[in-house]
Amino acid sequence: MAWIVLVLLATAVPVGWFGFKDFSLALTFAGCVTGVALMVAALIMAVGIAAVMDCWVRGPSSNFRVVALISTGVALLTNVLLALQVWNDGEKVGYKVLSVVLILSSLSAVVLVWRRLDEIPTPKRVAAALIVSALVAVANFSYQYLFQPYRREATPLVQLNPGKAVLSADGMVLSVPVDIKLVNHNDMGFYVLGAEFHAMGESVTVSKKDLTQAKWRQDAEQWAKYQEKHPLTRREVYQPGKLVAAQPWMLPGSWVEPNDELLTRTVVQLPSNTSFDKLTFYATLNLARKDRLDMGLFKGSNYSWRGAAVPQWMKEDQKEKKYDTIIQGADVQEINAIDQITRKKRRITTYWCFGVHGVNVVPAIAPVGEENHTLSERADREVRSRYGLLDVLAGPVEETLDEIKARR
Numbered sequence: 326m327a328w329i330v331l332v333l334l335a336t337a338v339p340v341g342w343f344g345f346k347d348f349s350l351a352l353t354f355a356g357c358v359t360g361v362a363l364m365v366a367a368l369i370m371a372v373g374i375a376a377v378m379d380c381w382v383r384g385p386s387s388n389f390r391v392v393a394l395i396s397t398g399v400a401l402l403t404n405v406l407l408a409l410q411v412w413n414d415g416e417k418v419g420y421k422v423l424s425v426v427l428i429l430s431s432l433s434a435v436v437l438v439w440r441r442l443d444e445i446p447t448p449k450r451v452a453a454a455l456i457v458s459a460l461v462a463v464a465n466f467s468y469q470y471l472f473q474p475y476r477r478e479a480t481p482l483v484q485l486n487p488g489k490a491v492l493s494a495d496g497m498v499l500s501v502p503v504d505i506k507l508v509n510h511n512d513m514g515f516y517v518l519g520a521e522f523h524a525m526g527e528s529v530t531v532s533k534k535d536l537t538q539a540k541w542r543q544d545a546e547q548w549a550k551y552q553e554k555h556p557l558t559r560r561e562v563y564q565p566g567k568l569v570a571a572q573p574w575m576l577p578g579s580w581v582e583p584n585d586e587l588l589t590r591t592v593v594q595l596p597s598n599t600s601f602d603k604l605t606f607y608a609t610l611n612l613a614r615k616d617r618l619d620m621g622l623f624k625g626s627n628y629s630w631r632g633a634a635v636p637q638w639m640k641e642d643q644k645e646k647k648y649d650t651i652i653q654g655a656d657v658q659e660i661n662a663i664d665q666i667t668r669k670k671r672r673i674t675t676y677w678c679f680g681v682h683g684v685n686v687v688p689a690i691a692p693v694g695e696e697n698h699t700l701s702e703r704a705d706r707e708v709r710s711r712y713g714l715l716d717v718l719a720g721p722v723e724e725t726l727d728e729i730k731a732r733r
Contacts, residue, residue, distance in 0.1 A: 335430070352661075373400070407427075485503065487724045488504070504590050519573070521574070571683045606724070608720060611686045652675070674696060
């Protein structure tokens, strides 16, 4: 009997704590439901402890033997489901071993209680209670850990709407207003990891005859190397654009609410005697789903030109393209209390890579101390899927300056 009480107690306490944490802090409705289910299971096990104590004191005359059997059965089922989650998502070996020990212990408790039952009163009711409890637990587990991760994806929309270029009163400066609109028609929110806008000035030269095949091939080879993509044409002689303006358009670490719209306006200014024939605008937005992680605030910034370390997987690319990097980081909390305990502590890091074609924001999530490890393509996809990392791109959107040049 002491062993049975110990097993029920060792299961009820952590299960009740996990349930309370999930009920109050889980990021999804399914997580909150799981929290309620775990608290109910812990309550059943607590009642079971009282029933076992009664059987211990009163012996065969106790009327709570069936309650003890049900509680140990609930403990066994709960430990099995928790072990499935720990072995699927957990990373700490100690908790995996502990889950197996608890399964074997609760199984032995069920056998011990069963052997002490001379006769099960109302066996149909007992069987029905155990079957219903098992079905509810399995259905909840299947919904949260099998169905929910494969629900349809959600991506906000970013719209770029440049206005008409205008000259200043003294005719020295031309200005192009640009509206950047974020439309989130989803039922979930997003953390903003990075939001970058930049404009490229381009000169256009048109040949009077078709480009030669050799020239077209040369342009095709160069086309894949540029961050900003331009169409291949038969007459236009391609010339790489030059960065005119670059700036963030949303605050990193802020968030987008469900079914919300945000509008930002920026103005790109150039001297009126510019040689550019058109401006091309781009906007990027890097997000993380709020139902996949809980992110803390970004704490300060580190700079590559001041000696801040960048991961090995970025160093070669940094040397080749000769860009500078600003590094920001924040703590990450898992989607539920069980994962938070059984997985390694993680941080999210954003690398703002500054080059001649604007800024490229690269977010990465890795265990603390393992930021330097290079992930395989498959592992990277799994991380992005688990934590809901999204890259939303808008552009190129072009605005010609012919009218301004004519007026000048």
